[in-house]
Amino acid sequence: MTEALREPRQDRSRATRKRLLEAAIECLAEVGWSGSTVAVVAERAGVSRGAAQHHFPTREDLVTSAVEYVSQERLSRLREHAVDLPTGPGRTQAVIDMVEHMYTGPLFRAAIHLWVAASSDERLRERVLVLEAQVGRETHRVALELLGVDETVPGVRETVQATLDMARGLGLANLLSDDTRRRARVLRQWATMLDTAVGDARTV
């Protein structure tokens, strides 16, 4: 096979994989774990079942890969937007709003379905824990970078963790109904509290 032929095939394969991963998130967010089989996701992605199974032999492979892939995509986009953030006052609120956005869309809904499925499936749980630890670490690092705070100052690490825990809780509160207005008030208050707590640790 010549270089010229190999490249487009790799591109096609990568595009197919990407379509499957994105369809898996949509599917999981809409119909949950039990309805998100490889066959159903393949159909939604417009990919043959055989091709889908070539990429992802099992639903566990597909769904955990999807949550990992889309999480990394989101985190990369957050990082890219870091340069647009204001410095000084207003930065904290802007960062909190950006971070919260990760917990109120289809990715979070998909992740919740995955977590709950994993909570009563030992094999899936092991995989999700590895994924969770990795995405959790990355998210924490991005939040620190965006907030522009020095984690070596006592209390900062826990405050950033608390921010992500609250973001997750707010995401859960948004699962069944639109909680946007209440959430905005809570986040405004949270931004004030966070600024007070980490004021001395600002590097931006």
Add this chain to the structure above:
Amino acid sequence: MTEALREPRQDRSRATRKRLLEAAIECLAEVGWSGSTVAVVAERAGVSRGAAQHHFPTREDLVTSAVEYVSQERLSRLREHAVDLPTGPGRTQAVIDMVEHMYTGPLFRAAIHLWVAASSDERLRERVLVLEAQVGRETHRVALELLGVDETVPGVRETVQATLDMARGLGLANLLSDDTRRRARVLRQWATMLDTAVGDARTV
């Protein structure tokens, strides 16, 4: 039927109902929504299927009633412990720990399964939203009482809401693995931030 005969029958009926509700929470927490049929819960409770269906015609009835009943039980117990709480420093941490406890046991695991099931089931969603609003209001009121803060002071309402949102997020983080040590550090930091935020609103 004489009064003497009616009373024990009512007691038996109430005891049966209670056993079913408690078994439903255990069952939901362990095997999730799909495995928690009325028949399965009845067997776990040691109640005949007919008797169970007399109390709760559908799984929706049983499970929503269970989450409501056990939530109210927990909130009552929290209220009873209010008198044991220290006044002044230390109270906030003690209250936060008590509240968080509601989000890390079987009741929260059961509720998560119910929420996620409701997120892709329109009819169940309506019922869960009503239940959620009611339990949410009650929990907020109890948290206010225990913390001993005046909600009319600006920011206090949102700070208490933030506390419950964070408690929910920490509960979710505890779903797949024991997050006790990290959680303790986050809650300690949270107590400090909360005290700073609501200091002027203390009534206890």
